[in-house]
Amino acid sequence: MQKIISYPISVIYYLCFGLCLVIFHPIQWICLNVFGYQAHKISVDYLNFFLLRCTNLVGTTYKIANRETIPTGVPLIFVSNHQSMYDIVAMIWYFRRFHCKFVSKKELGSGIPSVSYNLRHGGSVLIDRKDPKQAIPVIKGLSEYIEKNTRSAVIFPEGTRSKTGKPKEFAQSGLKILCKYAPSAYIVPVSINNSWKMVRFGMFPVGLGNRLTFTVHKAMAVKDYDFAELMAITEKAVVEGVNEYK
Numbered sequence: 001m002q003k004i005i006s007y008p009i010s011v012i013y014y015l016c017f018g019l020c021l022v023i024f025h026p027i028q029w030i031c032l033n034v035f036g037y038q039a040h041k042i043s044v045d046y047l048n049f050f051l052l053r054c055t056n057l058v059g060t061t062y063k064i065a066n067r068e069t070i071p072t073g074v075p076l077i078f079v080s081n082h083q084s085m086y087d088i089v090a091m092i093w094y095f096r097r098f099h100c101k102f103v104s105k106k107e108l109g110s111g112i113p114s115v116s117y118n119l120r121h122g123g124s125v126l127i128d129r130k131d132p133k134q135a136i137p138v139i140k141g142l143s144e145y146i147e148k149n150t151r152s153a154v155i156f157p158e159g160t161r162s163k164t165g166k167p168k169e170f171a172q173s174g175l176k177i178l179c180k181y182a183p184s185a186y187i188v189p190v191s192i193n194n195s196w197k198m199v200r201f202g203m204f205p206v207g208l209g210n211r212l213t214f215t216v217h218k219a220m221a222v223k224d225y226d227f228a229e230l231m232a233i234t235e236k237a238v239v240e241g242v243n244e245y246k
Contacts, residue, residue: 006205009058013206016054020047021113028117041099044118048092055086059209060198064094066216072097075146075153075185077178077222079234081167081242082156083195090214091154091190099151101142103174105129123151129159132173139174143181152188153178157235165196167242170235172227179222179230189217189234191241215241 024047032040052062070076076098080087091100102119106126110116119126125142127135146153155178157170179185192214197207217237220230 002208003201003205006058006201006208009208010205013054013057014204016057017051018113020050020054021115024050025113025117028114028121032121040122041096044122045093045096047114047118048089048096051089052093055089055198058198058206060086061211062090062094063211063213064090064216065213067094069216069219070095070098070188071186071219073150075150075182076188076219077146077175077182077185078152078154078188078190079175079238080154080156080190081192081238082158082161083165083192084161084199086195086198086212087156087161087192088154090195090212094214095152099123099149100154101125101146101151103127103139103142103153103155135174136177139177140181143178143185146178147182147184153182162196163199165193165242167239170231170238172231175231175234176227179227183223185222186219187222187230187234188219189237189241191215191217191238193242217241 024043028040028043031043078091078095078100088102101122102124104119104124104126106128108116109119109126118124123145125138127138142153145151155174157175158168159171162168192212194210194212197210200207220233222230
């Protein structure tokens with residue numbers, strides 16, 4: 001029944017969502033090329049604010065738990081499970097003070113108004129998942145960027161999103177590079193719940209009435225742990241906080 005009801009609502013939702021992407025594309029270009037990084041960042045923040053408001057049309061609400069525990073004034077590496085594109089929209093807005101930059105697949109770097117432009121020019125990096133060697137220098141560059149500018153990287157170690165909410169096994173390579181070249185960073189594990197329900201029917205129609213939760217776990221200084229221990233603690237925290245598939 002929800003799927004049937006969602007069809008007409010989803011049409012309105014995607015019209016609003018797409019309109020936001022189209023409107024903010026030239027706004028981003030002007031902000032970056034005329035006013036510089038900070039103006040561009042603000043434009044991206046507010047693009048994602050309006051995208052979140054679009055999701056309210058399909059009954060989506062958000063809860064961000066323990067955000068106040070995130071360290072400030074240091075580079076950060078957010079490590080999270082991945083359930084849908086709505087993970088990224090919410091993190092950009094709710095964690096905006098930390099200047100989130102993403103490790104994304106290269107396919108997202110073209111063809112999507114606003115999104116592709118931001119990924120190419122906003123500090124995020126694009127990797128070819130079929131070519132692991134290509135990813136090494138790219139992620140190294142992101143590490144050095146957040147270390148130098150006291151910003152944050154977001155990585156989804158599962159590699160691809162979970163279609164059922166159940167976390168997949170975490171890959172170590174990307175996070176290991178981030179930790180190696182951003183030694184003053186703090187790892188911040190984040191557990192995401194219910195985002196997958198937005199796309200339970202695929203991209204169309206949209207799932208209705210979902211409450212997305214983002215739970216921030218205790219931050220850990222990279223320098224205080226060897227990597228194997230840090231990886232194990234991080235994965236355990238994220239997975240134990242993901243409960244909607246159980």
